[in-house]
Amino acid sequence: QVQLVESGGGLVQPGGSLRLSCTASARIFSISVMGWYRQAPGKQRELVATITSSGTSNYADSIKDRFTISRDNAKNTVYLQMNGLKPEDTAVYYCNAKEPSFVQRRYEFWGQGTQVTVSS
Secondary structure: OOOOEEEOOEEEOOOOOEEEEEEOOHHHHOOOEEEEEEEOOOOOOEEEEEEOOOOOEEEOOOOOOOEEEEEEOOOOEEEEEEOOOOHHHOEEEEEEEEOOOOOOOOOEEEOOOEEEEEOO
């Protein structure tokens, strides 16, 4: 069983910052597209950002100017730096690992989620 371990969530005031971390097994992490998703109460889970093994990133329009996704391949860790946080960013944030386009076998793994609450 592949384990994705997340950390870094918490309570922060509007305008504040948090950095989320997710560590995965080396064999999966080395080739996978890594991503962050979030789900607020009563809403569908939505994609926040993804990053390929070579470092190509994509962002949701709602957070593109505020959040940065990065990965440290030596540490098998993906990060989400969250700046200028807004109350509407409040959600459970999930780490995701998915096969790249050149891999035949499809797979997808999820972390347990970490709560981010933005409130005064």
